[in-house]
Amino acid sequence: MSKRQVIALVAALVLFAILPQFLKSYGIYLMTLLCVYLMAAFGLNLIVGYAGQMSIGQAAFYGIGAYVAAILMTKMDVSFWFALPIAAIACFVVGLALGFPALRVQHHYLAFATLGFNVLVFLVMRNEEALTGGTFGISNIPRPSIFGYSLDGALPFFYFAFVSVIMLASVLWWLLRSPWGRAFAALRDNPIRAESTGVNITAYTLLAFAIGAACAGIGGVYLAALVNFIEPGQFHLSVSLLMLLAVIVGGSGRFFGPVLGSVVVVLLPEWLRFLQDWYLAIFGFAVIVLMVYLPGGLLSLGDRFKSGGGTP
């Protein structure tokens, strides 16, 4: 990162941190939701942008995280701090179990498998009433406290989620710059050459998928605590599709792509509320135009100008 980029990043973070001070409770809720959504979207970017796989089931992992945490916290009185790692590990393991057979056969089959998996998870959430509360969902999910300081308030919980997403992003940043992460770049740019230099493609891709799933699980735990209520509709296939579009619209394979994409799908519809259903209609067609003219996503716009406006 250049010096200018670091300054821009710090400025953006500071702005993001002080903005909620001036917002009403709904605005703070939306900013918190953005942080939570970002956890899952960062994970998806790892899968889509860095490992080059299509996942159409990120909402399933988002949901598994949320449900595992909600069931543990409301029915078994487990604390948030235990529920969080359990949910993350559960998603990681399920990710391995789903990804291993799907990646073994043919690479783009992961997209199909995750799609089917998302529908299946939705059916289980909706139908297994004894465990998941069915269509009524699970309510009264508590918010955590940290060192005896309660995070029940809107602002404290926002700062908690804000710091958490920064921590999660830092871990991913570090991962991508480790030798392990550099193998990804090789993988994405030229899989055959990467394999010939000893990178085990399937193992790396699988691990990326499972880590991405775990990120979504973590996001799900925060979502459950933020909204205090979860139901199957929050984790429908359409949520996965929108999240995939968010990551690609922002710029997949660019670290901050998901941030821009998440703003487009989480915050923008609220600011442009007068558009109602037209918002998604415009968004859908804008995605087509974007794919035709700027397949690298919005963040690749900068590169386009740098290279003198020519096609990249």
Next chain:
Amino acid sequence: MVDLLQLIISGTATGAIYGLCALGFTLLWQASGTINFAQGEFVMVPAFLMLFFINTAGLPMWLAFLLTCLVAMALLGYTFKRAMVDPLIRHGVIPLVIATLGLSIGVKQLVKAGVTAQAQPFNSIFPDGLLSLGSLKVSYMDVGTLLLAGLIVVSLQMFLNRTVTGRAMQAVAQNTDAAKILGINVARTVLYTFLINAVLAVVAALLVTPTYLAKFDMGDSIGLKAFYAAIIGGFNQTRGALLGGVLVGVLENLTGAYISPAYKEGVALMLFLVVIIFRPEGLLGKAEERKV
């Protein structure tokens, strides 16, 4: 026993509609490498077009159907190919898949916001009532659906196998470069595939809308089922799409009746996942390889 047979027959009829959609899906994939995630919306749009021609323009059913076929061929066939597939396929499969996802959301919301969010009734072209064959009772709608879908499939197979154009389409699907060398006009042949897909979608809309009702999100379910069907049967297999469609339709009916209505989709979904994992070429995929 009679119940079981009735469930299988009505499941086959529903499955035949899924099969029609899946057939278009696999044709597009074979001819141009397009994975169309807006396939469900390709059924929803003709349903609304037909309603418009019947209710607003006051046309008879058959004329509305023909006009819808023309509009669908122009819009969902020609325009879809020229405006989206041609510029995007150069970048690879993924940008195109993403664009069709965008198209799916865009069209769906456009109908919701601009036309109606309510489900619209749609008359069946077949009479109400039941056909009795001994103790077996089958609705005219199921029989008609099976006959019409069967007719479409047989004529499509004849077209693909017996006519020069059809054989050229198969050649392009198998090996584009070789087809080009043999003097086949690849671009035009691929266009035919898109036109056929559009017509198949209109027929599917005609058959499925009386039960599904015309609604902006009706494509979600049918698109998903067509997708299962295509993968279960074999992505590279025209016949596979039909087998997959019928399997999904029958399994749905049987699961709904004997296991749990809440998991109606469940068994077909499990079959879909098992096929992806253990037989990614689809149920009929292997047989074709052996023949070669």
